[in-house]
Amino acid sequence: MSVSRRDFMAMGAAATAGAAIAPGIRLIELAQAKSPEEAVTAAQRWGLLIDTNKCNKGCTSCVDACHTENGIDHEQLKGSDATKPQWIRKVEVKDPNTGYEHSLPVMCQHCQEPPCVDVCPTGASFKRADGIVLVDRHICIGCRYCMMACPYKARSFEHEDITGQKEYAPRGKGTVESCTMCVHKVDRGDGTTACAEACAKEGHNAILFGDLNDPKSEIAQTVRSKATRRIREDLNLDNSVRYIGI
C-alpha cells in the first residue's frame, strides 16, 4: 500500500492530537495541592483581585479577620496608633471632580519586582518562588529600609514585645512584618486567605484569592475578561494584587 505524502502528514497530525487528549496525559501539568515536603515553585503565582465596587465603606471585616488570624492584638500594645502594626488597612478615596467615593483594602501588593527586596541589606526581605513577598525575621535586623522603599506603606515595624502569637504566625519586637498572603493557609492548601474568607462570609465577595498562573482559576479568568488595575502601575512593579473599579 502506498501512502501519499499528504495522507502521511494527516495521519501524523491525528496521532499527535490523540496523544494530547488521551486521559492522564497533559501537555501542561495541572496545579495540585502541594505536599508538606515539596518546595514551592514558580508554577503557581498567588494573587488577589479586589473588586472595589463590592467593598463596603465602613466595613472592616477583612482587617479584623487578618488580626485574628495572625494574632495581631492592638490592645496589647502601648504605643501610639501610628506605630501599631497594620498588615491590611481600609483606604477611603474620593474623586474631587465627581464626588464619587469608595473604599478599598490595601495590603502588601506582592510585587514581582519588589522594591523592599531590592533595598534589604541582609536578604531578609525576599520573594518566594510562588510570588509571595515575605520577611525572614530570623535575619531581619529591623533597619526599616524596606518600609521606606515600599510605595504602598504596606510594612510595619514591631516596636514592642509581643505575647500570645499564633504557632503558625511568629511575630516579634525589632523586626519588620507585613501581609504574608496567609502563607500558612496557602501551604496548607486552604485555597483562600483570612481576608477573602471574611469578605465572603459578610456576603460582599470583594476579595478573590487564587493562582494567576492557572488558566482555569477564577482569578485568572476574571483578570482575562475584565479591566483590572494595579495601584501605581507607573512604577512597573508587576503587583500580584489587582483592583477592579479604581
Next chain:
Amino acid sequence: MLRKSQKFASLLVLLAAVGLATSSIASGHGDEKHDNSRVPLPKHSITKGDKCVEPTDVMRKSHMEFILHHRDKTVHQGIRTKQHSLKNCVNCHADPETKSVLGKDGFCESCHTYAAVSIDCFSCHTDKANASKQTMRPIDAIGQKVIAITGGEK
C-alpha cells in the same frame, strides 16, 4: 624595686581576683541542689511519646542545627514537614500543666538556664503547645456593647 604606682596596680589586681573568686563561690549556692551538685540540674519530665525524632544524644548536641536548617526551608521554600519543626518540638515537650516549654521547669528553659545559653526562639515564636487552639482574650467593655447591639452576630 617596684614603683609606688605599680605596687598600687598589683594590689588592685589581687583584690579583684579575690573578689571574683568569692563571688563565684557564692553564686554556686543555688536554691535547689540535686545529686550534691552546686548548680541545680535541669528537669526533664517527658510526658508524651516514646522517643524523639532523633536519638537523645544527637538531639542534645545538635537540636539547634536541626531547627536552623528547617526554619530556612520552611520560610523560603514553604517546606512544612513535622520532623524538625519548632512547632512539633513545642507541641510534644510542653509541660502538660503550663502548656509551655518555658518557665522554671519548662523543657527548654530549665536546660538552657543550666547551660547558661539564652534562647531567642520564643521572642517571636509561641512557647505554648497548640497555641492556635487557645481561647481568645476575654471580651472587653467595647466587645460587650457590640454584642448587645448586634445580638452576637457579626
